[in-house]
Structure formats: structure tokens, C-alpha cells
Amino acid sequence: MSFVKNLLFGGVKTSEDPTGVSGDAKDSQQTENKEPIVEGQFYPRTLYKFNGHDDEKIFLAIKGKVFDCTQGRQFYGPSGPYSNFAGHDASRGLATNSFELDTLKHWNQPMDDLSDLQKADLEALNGWLEHFEKKYPCIGVLVPEPGVNV
Amino acid sequence: MLYLDLKVVFTVVALLIATAIIACKVIVETKRDLHPIALGEQANVGPTRKENETAIYRNFTVPPGFPLTTGMGLSMGYRLRNGNFGDIWSSIMSLSNENYVEIDNQKHSLGELNAIAKHLCHTLMPENETGRLGISSSVYKYPGFALTIAGFMGSLRGLVPVILHSVPRSKQNLDALAIESWDTFHQMNGSHEWYKMVIVCNSTKGQRPNAQLNNVVTWEELISELEEDQQFEYAPPKDNSHDSKVIFLSSSPYGFYSSFTHMALVSSIAAYIKSFPMDNELSGKDHLSIVVEEKTDSYDPTQIMPKLLATLLHGGSASILSPPSGQQLDQCMNKSTTLLQIAQNSPLLDSLLDQSWNLPQRLKLAWASNLLSEGVFTSSALAWPSLKNLRCVYLADQVKDVKSVITMHFTTINSDHAPKKSRSTETLNRMRALLGSRVVVELYSPYVVLGPIASTNFFDYRVFPSQVDSKLTKYGPICTSLEAKLVKAENSPQYLVTDRQGMLCIRGFTIGRPVEEHRQKTAFEIVEKFDGGEGWMPMVGVFCLWGKDGCLYEFK
Numbered sequence: 001m002s003f004v005k006n007l008l009f010g011g012v013k014t015s016e017d018p019t020g021v022s023g024d025a026k027d028s029q030q031t032e033n034k035e036p037i038v039e040g041q042f043y044p045r046t047l048y049k050f051n052g053h054d055d056e057k058i059f060l061a062i063k064g065k066v067f068d069c070t071q072g073r074q075f076y077g078p079s080g081p082y083s084n085f086a087g088h089d090a091s092r093g094l095a096t097n098s099f100e101l102d103t104l105k106h107w108n109q110p111m112d113d114l115s116d117l118q119k120a121d122l123e124a125l126n127g128w129l130e131h132f133e134k135k136y137p138c139i140g141v142l143v144p145e146p147g148v149n150v
Numbered sequence: 151m152l153y154l155d156l157k158v159v160f161t162v163v164a165l166l167i168a169t170a171i172i173a174c175k176v177i178v179e180t181k182r183d184l185h186p187i188a189l190g191e192q193a194n195v196g197p198t199r200k201e202n203e204t205a206i207y208r209n210f211t212v213p214p215g216f217p218l219t220t221g222m223g224l225s226m227g228y229r230l231r232n233g234n235f236g237d238i239w240s241s242i243m244s245l246s247n248e249n250y251v252e253i254d255n256q257k258h259s260l261g262e263l264n265a266i267a268k269h270l271c272h273t274l275m276p277e278n279e280t281g282r283l284g285i286s287s288s289v290y291k292y293p294g295f296a297l298t299i300a301g302f303m304g305s306l307r308g309l310v311p312v313i314l315h316s317v318p319r320s321k322q323n324l325d326a327l328a329i330e331s332w333d334t335f336h337q338m339n340g341s342h343e344w345y346k347m348v349i350v351c352n353s354t355k356g357q358r359p360n361a362q363l364n365n366v367v368t369w370e371e372l373i374s375e376l377e378e379d380q381q382f383e384y385a386p387p388k389d390n391s392h393d394s395k396v397i398f399l400s401s402s403p404y405g406f407y408s409s410f411t412h413m414a415l416v417s418s419i420a421a422y423i424k425s426f427p428m429d430n431e432l433s434g435k436d437h438l439s440i441v442v443e444e445k446t447d448s449y450d451p452t453q454i455m456p457k458l459l460a461t462l463l464h465g466g467s468a469s470i471l472s473p474p475s476g477q478q479l480d481q482c483m484n485k486s487t488t489l490l491q492i493a494q495n496s497p498l499l500d501s502l503l504d505q506s507w508n509l510p511q512r513l514k515l516a517w518a519s520n521l522l523s524e525g526v527f528t529s530s531a532l533a534w535p536s537l538k539n540l541r542c543v544y545l546a547d548q549v550k551d552v553k554s555v556i557t558m559h560f561t562t563i564n565s566d567h568a569p570k571k572s573r574s575t576e577t578l579n580r581m582r583a584l585l586g587s588r589v590v591v592e593l594y595s596p597y598v599v600l601g602p603i604a605s606t607n608f609f610d611y612r613v614f615p616s617q618v619d620s621k622l623t624k625y626g627p628i629c630t631s632l633e634a635k636l637v638k639a640e641n642s643p644q645y646l647v648t649d650r651q652g653m654l655c656i657r658g659f660t661i662g663r664p665v666e667e668h669r670q671k672t673a674f675e676i677v678e679k680f681d682g683g684e685g686w687m688p689m690v691g692v693f694c695l696w697g698k699d700g701c702l703y704e705f706k
Contacts, residue, residue: 021622
């Protein structure tokens with residue numbers, strides 16, 4: 001319609017302002033979800049929401065490093081084979097090759113220090129860590145929250 | 151009866167209007183070059199960002215995790231290598247046939263250029279010797295251009311061409327020097343003795359001194375009795391060591407030098423070739439015209455090389471034009487021009503845009519501008535039929551504060567500082583309509599980055615609200631050989647990284663390395679605050695904004 005109006009009365013179509021300087025830019029919920037996450041420290045509590053359900057993004061931790069695995073949604077997302085790991089410290093599960101819930105700590109439990117793992121498990125874990133470092137961006141570190149995990 | 155007639159007429163008119171609206175809508179929807187969704191997603195944005203920084207932005211064609219455009223991807227056995235000037239020039243020569251380089255309305259075959267470059271290369275640098283050649287004569291003139299090509303050729307064997315902004319006033323580490331004319335020679339006041347050889351490029355300008363000058367030679371003497379040579383054999387070493395060699399040094403008006411490697415040139419050429427969309431690729435039919443005007447010829451001359459070599463590489467031809475004032479664009483251009491590079495603030499473009507047109511042309515212009523703003527390209531309002539072959543115009547624009555980027559020193563934005571002059575998005579569409587060609591605006595950082603940092607998408611004809619045009623200059627996504635982010639600058643707190651604003655930092659393969667140690671140290675110190683360095687180059691004083699469409703916008 002605007003095309004015909006512009007044709008008859010002169011003028012051109014003005015596109016939506018993508019910069020926000022005119023104050024007309026619409027900040028939809030979808031756009032907000034696309035905003036990049038600030039890299040830094042995560043607590044088990046703050047990591048938990050990035051499980052693919054509560055937040056579209058999928059983060060998981062291995063040996064204290066937090067990785068953004070959103071691109072691997074088919075593995076770590078809801079209904080994926082490793083969905084339990086999303087939003088958690090997945091170190092023990094990956095080291096022992098177990099996808100069971102009991103390998104994971106809840107956000108309000110003390111963090112897993114992995115001290116009881118066997119040498120072979122630790123080697124497997126290091127292999128996984130190397131794989132994740134190559135495949136997914138590391139976006140921060142997982143530390144215990146004072147008063148909650150320590 | 152009358153009532154019935156009116157009813158029929160009304161129904162017919164209503165039907166016609168409805169049909170026209172539906173037809174227009176369908177036509178506009180199906181004829182768009184690029185869907186609005188694609189125009190709104192022109193970059194790959196990193197999923198995370200660091201404190202006081204925006205995410206890392208890349209061109210949409212280079213996803214995160216994939217390598218940036220680093221070269222030509224030539225095969226070497228089972229491996230790929232990036233290539234260097236030797237590969238480029240040997241391919242150019244193997245394809246050379248009828249194509250040529252035209253400078254000052256004189257056509258020079260590639261065989262002639264090749265013969266001169268090879269001869270100069272051997273004269274300036276005999277076997278197993280190294281040296282530095284200063285080129286202070288204009289690269290936009292034939293001798294300066296041929297010397298630059300010879301310098302690039304010689305850089306594979308140890309020659310270092312230095313593109314000088316002016317004749318050195320103090321003794322530099324140079325073995326040979328090319329100067330403009332005898333007038334320049336007289337102004338040197340005896341400093342010609344510093345060099346093993348001085349080449350006078352235009353011997354008709356000025357008076358030759360009577361004294362015997364053993365180390366001075368004119369351009370004509372140097373290239374006399376040369377015959378065309380179509381052969382240029384190049385065999386790359388197995389260790390790819392040529393790719394990382396310095397191809398030239400570039401001196402800025404502020405007295406600082408940057409060194410560029412073969413990889414920078416090759417990456418810039420590859421990024422340019424990749425910038426063409428499907429079905430619009432570079433081909434042997436292309437003719438690139440580079441317009442150099444008096445007002446704009448102080449621009450970094452090496453910036454013409456990536457586009458020029460890319461065009462020759464596809465079997466096309468190139469012209470470097472220096473039109474006299476008062477001429478119009480169609481009068482000075484080669485009629486076979488398909489690609490045109492011209493400064494954004496060119497007076498030739500001003501005269502085109504300010505021209506008053508007759509009524510039919512004004513109507514055509516309104517129609518074309520309207521269609522363009524909808525995303526549909528049309529050349530129906532072409533101003534001059536002689537430009538019918540033109541398919542893309544590159545508007546070269548520089549960063550607002552060239553000096554701060556080169557000197558790496560910026561204090562604070564002066565409120566008296568005049569805003570940058572750039573053309574509005576509506577004016578760009580008017581230009582597209584009148585020239586009947588696509589218009590790509592490119593952001594350059596002369597003497598620092600070889601080739602553009604960012605450029606508008608070939609198919610992006612959007613018109614933005616006047617508030618956007620008054621505050622920002624729109625470029626486009628970052629070029630494929632670079633990635634970029636914006637960072638918080640201490641002396642400019644008004645730019646908020648949370649609003650995707652800040653000082654530009656770039657990383658990639660087309661960036662020159664500062665030669666002076668103190669500039670290198672300053673660059674490291676600046677970027678150390680962000681990300682611990684990691685190869686980022688700060689564009690000091692360049693304040694930009696990322697649009698939600700992934701495009702780069704510079705504050706005026």
C-alpha cells in the first residue's frame with residue numbers, strides 16, 4: 001500500500017531504524033534473547049537457568065569452565081541424549097560416561113571436587129574438555145557461591 | 151439508469167485500484183533483490199561478549215569457527231596455500247590478452263607493463279641483493295604505477311618498496327628513489343646523493359641540470375628499447391615463506407610507516423572477489439575505473455591495488471583517471487566501465503546529484519527511487535546512456551579521524567569538531583537511480599588497513615529515518631578478511647557498549663603492522679585492557695555502533 005501511496009504522492013519507503021538512535025527501534029522479546037551473554041563468573045545457581053528450557057541458550061560446565069553449547073542443541077537441548085547436563089556441572093557424568101541424574105549436583109549443593117575419580121576417568125574427562133574447547137566457546141568459569149555452595 | 155451506471159463505474163474503478171495494489175504488492179515482493187529478513191541479518195554475532203566490549207561481529211558469509219578470508223586457497227599438492235603477488239601476477243599474465251591498464255587516457259598492455267616491471271626489478275636489484283626502493287612519484291601516473299608493480303615483484307626476492315607520501319627531507323634507509331620531475335629534483339637541494347639511484351619519472355617537467363649526474367636516470371632512459379613480454383613464471387617455495395614477506399611499506403602524511411605483507415594484499419583481493427553476489431561475479435567483461443580528483447588524490451594510493459589486481463586477475467581491464475575540473479562523470483569515463491571507484495565526497499558526484507532534470511526524467515527518478523526503497527533495483531532513470539554498462543559504484547570513505555588512528559593518540563571529542571560529511575541513504579538511492587548501478591559505500595582506514603574495513607551489501611538500498619542519517623554514516627557488515635568489536639573508551643564514556651556502541655577494534659589479515667616500535671607498544675598497551683591483546687588492532691578515535699542488522703555505523 002505504501003508503494004502505491006509513494007508512487008502517487010511522491011516519497012520513498014523508510015526502513016525501520018536498526019540503530020536505535022531515532023528512538024523508534026522496537027526491542028522485542030526475541031531481540032532481547034539474542035543479546036550476547038557477558039562472559040565472566042557463573043555460580044551453579046546462575047548457570048542452572050541456561051538449560052534450554054528456562055532460557056533458549058544451553059551452557060554447561062566442565063572442570064570449572066563454562067561452555068556455550070547452544071549450537072549443539074540436538075545433543076544437550078531438551079529431548080537430546082545429554083539434556084541432563086545442560087545448566088549443570090557435567091564433569092562427573094562425562095568422566096564416568098554416565099548420563100544419570102545422580103552424577104549431577106543440584107545448584108544448592110556443594111560443588112563436586114571430583115577427588116574420588118580414578119585416573120582413567122580423569123583422562124576421559126580431560127579428553128572431553130579438549131573436545132569442548134575446540135568445539136564450543138568458553139564463556140566463563142564456574143565458582144561456588146558463598147553461602148550456597150560453600 | 152444513471153444510478154446503475156454510476157454503480158458499474160464505481161465497481162470497475164474499485165476493482166482496477168484493488169488489482170493495481172495487489173499487482174504492485176506481488177511484483178514488489180517477487181522482484182526484491184534481497185528479502186528484508188536477510189537485510190536485517192547481515193552479520194554473524196558472537197554468542198557472548200566480555201565486560202566493556204560488544205560481541206565479535208563477522209561478515210554473514212564467515213560464520214564463527216570458520217577461518218576468515220586469508221587468501222586465494224591455491225592447491226599445493228594436497229594442501230591449500232594463501233598465495234602471494236607472484237601467484238596473482240603469473241595468473242594475470244597467463245590470462246592477459248586484449249586487456250590493458252589505462253592511465254591518463256593512454257592504454258598500456260599488460261605485456262608492456264610486465265616487461266617494464268621485470269626490467270625495473272632486475273635493474274634496481276641485481277641477483278642476490280636486497281634493497282629499498284622509495285616511490286614518491288604518484289602511483290596514479292604510469293611510471294609510479296609500473297614502479298609499484300616492479301616493487302611488488304621484487305619484494306619476493308628481497309626488495310622492499312616504500313610508497314612515500316613526499317620526498318624524504320632526512321636521510322632514510324633507501325637505496326633508490328623515484329621522484330616526480332626535474333622540479334622535484336631541484337627542490338631536493340643535493341639530497342640525491344643519499345641514494346644509489348634516483349629515477350626522474352616526468353623528465354619533460356622542469357629543467358635538467360647541466361652538471362653530470364651519475365646516479366640520476368630518467369624514466370625514458372630506464373625503459374628504452376623494451377619489448378612486450380607476456381611471460382611471468384613463478385614457482386612458490388614449499389615452505390610458503392613468500393606469503394608472509396613484506397610486500398610494501400606505506401608512509402602516511404603524519405610521518406609514520408606501516409608494513410603490509412603479501413598475505414594482506416592477497417586477503418584483500420580475495421575478500422573483494424568474494425564480495426560479489428551470485429550471478430554478479432567479476433569476469434573478463436569487467437572494466438574498473440578509478441577516479442582520482444584533485445580534492446581526493448591525497449588518499450592512500452595503495453588502496454587502489456586490491457580492486458585493480460582482482461579485475462586484471464579475471465581478465466578485465468582497468469583505468470586510472472584524473473579528470474580536469476568542470477568535466478562530468480560520463481565525459482571522463484571509459485565507456486566500457488562496469489565498476490567505478492570514486493571518493494565518497496567527489497565533486498563529480500555532487501554535480502550529478504545537484505543537476506536539475508526535465509519533467510520526464512524527474513518522474514523516472516521518483517519511480518526508480520520509490521522502487522529502490524522497496525528493495526527492487528531498476529535502471530529506468532539512468533541519466534546518461536553512455537553509462538549503461540556500469541553495474542557497481544564503490545564510494546570510498548575514510549574514517550572520521552584518520553590522524554588519531556595512525557598516531558594512536560586520541561584525547562577527547564572536541565565539541566567544535568565538524569561532523570563528518572557523508573551522503574544520506576536517500577541520496578545514495580538517488581545516485582543508484584541516476585547511475586543505473588548498485589552503489590557500495592566502503593569504509594577505509596588509510597595507511598593502516600589494506601582494502602575496506604566494512605562495505606555496504608551489493609543489494610542493500612534501504613532508506614533510513616533522517617535522524618539516523620544525521621547522526622551516523624551507514625557502511626555495512628565487516629569485510630570477510632576481518633572481524634571486529636567495539637570497546638568502551640575511557641575518554642568517551644557517552645558511547646555505551648550495552649547499546650552496541652564504542653571504539654572500533656579489528657582483527658584479521660589485511661591490517662598493516664606499525665613499523666615504529668613506540669606505535670607497536672602503544673597499540674599493545676591499548677588493547678591489553680581488552681581481552682589481553684589477542685591480536686586486536688585499536689582504531690583509536692573511530693567511534694561506531696552496531697545496528698541490529700549487523701551493519702557498522704560510524705558516528706558523524
